[in-house]
Amino acid sequence: MKLVFATNNAHKLEEVTKIINDDFEILSLKDIECFDDIPETQNTIEGNASQKAHYVYEKYKINCFADDTGLEIDALNGEPGVYSARYAGENCTFQDNVKKVLEKLEGVENRNAQFKTVISLIIDGKEYQFEGIIKGKILKEQKGSSGFGYDPIFQPEGYNKTFAELAPEVKNKISHRGIATSKLAEFLKNI
Ligand code: IMP
Numbered sequence: 001m002k003l004v005f006a007t008n009n010a011h012k013l014e015e016v017t018k019i020i021n022d023d024f025e026i027l028s029l030k031d032i033e034c035f036d037d038i039p040e041t042q043n044t045i046e047g048n049a050s051q052k053a054h055y056v057y058e059k060y061k062i063n064c065f066a067d068d069t070g071l072e073i074d075a076l077n078g079e080p081g082v083y084s085a086r087y088a089g090e091n092c093t094f095q096d097n098v099k100k101v102l103e104k105l106e107g108v109e110n111r112n113a114q115f116k117t118v119i120s121l122i123i124d125g126k127e128y129q130f131e132g133i134i135k136g137k138i139l140k141e142q143k144g145s146s147g148f149g150y151d152p153i154f155q156p157e158g159y160n161k162t163f164a165e166l167a168p169e170v171k172n173k174i175s176h177r178g179i180a181t182s183k184l185a186e187f188l189k190n191i
Contacts, residue, residue, distance in 0.1 A: 004032055006056045006066035015172055019185045032060055045070045045082050046118045053120040065121040071150050073113040094149050111137040115176035119184050132179030
């Protein structure tokens with residue numbers, strides 16, 4: 001069965017293709033010649049994942065899934081959450097976002113946070129959602145240089161390294177996206 005992953009991120013595509021069994025041919029947006037700027041205007045992670053999957057399903061009439069991720073920091077009432085990509089403003093860099101988080105948490109004792117990924121899958125018009133959460137804490141300074149986004153300041157529970165210090169294979173196995181993707185893969189095995 002052909003299944004579109006509503007992304008053009010080559011790294012995400014590779015990770016997902018590795019996990020999902022061979023009965024599925026995973027296509028990117030480019031593969032179906034979708035060059036649209038798909039709207040993500042909802043105010044929840046679940047809502048945005050769903051909106052992206054519906055957009056592709058309704059326009060191309062093809063089974064598909066979409067993901068959305070946010071970093072939720074307890075002391076900031078769940079911020080940056082759904083705004084994780086553009087927390088420091090439109091066109092900001094990962095570094096701008098990291099700096100903003102560190103500034104907002106200056107002098108704050110409670111550093112607890114979690115990453116959350118939601119994947120929305122639409123098969124024959126029916127929607128299913130899969131969630132992946134990893135808990136951890138926000139360090140006071142950046143450590144490590146691999147990964148992306150908030151990786152240099154996020155230390156997952158049970159580890160004494162940040163996501164940016166862990167080997168990519170380790171991060172991918174324990175991460176929010178890894179957990180949500182494994183749930184999706186398990187579901188797809190049984191249909
Ligand atoms: P997206 O929904 O996957 O595009 O993620 C939204 C934003 O969350 C990204 O722009 C990053 O800032 C952040 N993010 C998502 N996944 C990760 C991760 O694995 N590590 C660090 N930051 C992430």
